[in-house]
Amino acid sequence: MTNTLLLDVDGTLVDTNYHHAVAWLRAFRSVGLTVPAWRVHRAIGMGGDRLVEAVAGEHAEAEHGDELRKAWEQEFEPLLDEIRPLEGAHRLVTSAVSEHGLHVVLASSGKREHIEHYLDLLDIRDVITGFTTSEDAEDSKPAPDLLQVALSKVDTERAVVVGDSVWDCDAAKRTGLPVVALLTGGFGDAELRDHGASTVYEALDNLRADLADLPFATV
Structure with missing residues (x-):
């Protein structure tokens, strides 16, 4: 069997979870949104298609969703070399x-x-x-x-x-x-x-x- x-x-x-959390925090701040770090960490494991709304609400997703996911990608990329x-x-x-x-x-x-x-x-x-x-x-x-x-x-x-x-x-x-x-x-x-x-x-x-x-x- x-x-x-x-x-x-x-x-x-x-x-990678804490690297992802840091990258998302920086992404949110890049569009003028400040969210609690603990809330971001609690959402790690979701896909980025769900995380923005889960962390910052429907308005954030509607207004900044794609921009935030692109910003997260840019923030996370330099952290890749730190991953073990x-x-x-x-x-x-x-x-x-x-x-x-x-x-x-x-x-x-x-x-x-x-x-x-x-x-x-x-x-x-x-x-x-x-x-x-x-x-x-x-x-x-x-x-x-x-x-x-x-x-x-x-x-x-x-x-x-x-x-x-x-x-x-x-x-x-x-x-x-x-x-x-x-x-x-x-x-x-x-x-x-x-x-x-x-x-x-x-x-x-x-x-x-x-x-x-x-x-x-x-x-």
């Missing part, structure tokens, strides 16, 4: 494939050029079965679309979602898949469980030790 890990990327494999893999990311992916015979698909709503950069940073390009980007679905997390696209990239019987945010958990629930979560994105244990995570891991190596016992479900 073939099993698949549907892995989130930002905040799960690469330590989370401890254990390479070990998790390679162990999943070589030791446990799992397929790994990266289910991300990140920009294609960012995901390509992370694949090289993680050195997993030749290991994974496939990946998604923001180009693959109109609706980003917490909508289920990207997970459904990710599933279409692999011939599998069972799958489980791995993420770091409540948005990953919500997307998994809407797809009808089980989800386990990590604390690496800055979301708390209790809230991740409240949004459907069956187990919450402190670090990727803890997750790697449990690969054989993850709650895979029929797709």
